[in-house]
Amino acid sequence: MNTPLPFFSVIVPTYNRPALLRSCLEALARLDYPVDRYEVIIVDDGGDRALDTLVAGFLDRLAIRLLRQDNAGPGAARNTGAAGARGEYLAFTDDDCRPAPNWLRAFAAAFAAQPDGLLGGRTLNGLSENIYSAASQALQEWLYDYCESRSSPMRFFASNNLSLPARRFRELGGFDTATLGYASEDRELCGRWQALGGKFSYALEAQVLHFHQMGLRGFVRQHFAYGRGAYRLRLARERKGLPPLPGDPKWMFASLTRYPFAGQGPVRGLALSVLAFCTHAANMAGYAFERWSSLERWQI
Secondary structure (H helix, E strand, O other): OOOOOEEEEEEEEEOOHHHHHHHHHHHHOOOOOHHHHHEEEEEEEEOOOOOOHHHHHHOOOOOEEEEEEEEHHHHHHHHHHHHHHOOEEEEEOOOOOOOOOHEEEEEEHHHOOOOOOOOEEEEEOOOOOOHHHHHHHHHHHHHHHHHHHHHOOOOOOOOOOEEHHHHHHHHOOOOOOOOOOOOOOOHHHHHHHOOOOOOOOEEEEEEEEOOOOHHHHHHHHHHHHHHHHHHHHHHHHHHOOOOOOOOOOOHHHHHHHHHHOOOOOHHHHHHHHHHHHHHHHHHHHHHHHEEEEEEEHHOO
């Protein structure tokens, strides 16, 4: 007798991006997975654009629900979705992502080999003509590759393509929204998972396309926010009695010299290297800013 495919709850936080959400839902409706073995939970994070009609348009193709909450950030929205999920496994993606048709089948195959693992899929840039979007997504892929090949303590999977057992997610207490308001909640969750001896697997075949449109200002702002989140991550780990995640200068060097030029022409490779440098600079600036802000708040 064939073992039935696992039941997934796909959780998508959204905030005032109905056009992107529609494209995401179209992709989820085309999944090569039995429609009775997954549900889709949309969590409106306090947006001011009504989504009822949009979501209702997919009721004939998806088991879909729309939840609402006051604006509290994507981590809190994911927790809201997970709280009402019926699935054996949770699969997280974002409204600006489009999962490939085999996305859930790839996760199911990986869970068959490691039922209690935390899985990260491969996220690809959907805006190849946008060098800033390409660089931002490439940095994540390079980091995955670097950590996978070296079992680095920096290892984590981003929350726009992440799956894990629902039971384990709830035992962990979900994403930390008390300390981490806007970034690094996925890194913090993965850090707690790792501290408790949890296993990671990179599910390379579980792919999503990411459509994050940005220019130079948005690129720098994003990575500045990641730096701020990195400092808050440090505070969150301290609060839980965990040591800070160690840095890895070899990763920074590889991201500037080796990865940008792999499979790229010299001009594009140089552009990616320069943007990688901008990323690290913005991260450090954001980290310093958040540390200074925290000291200011403490003195007050």
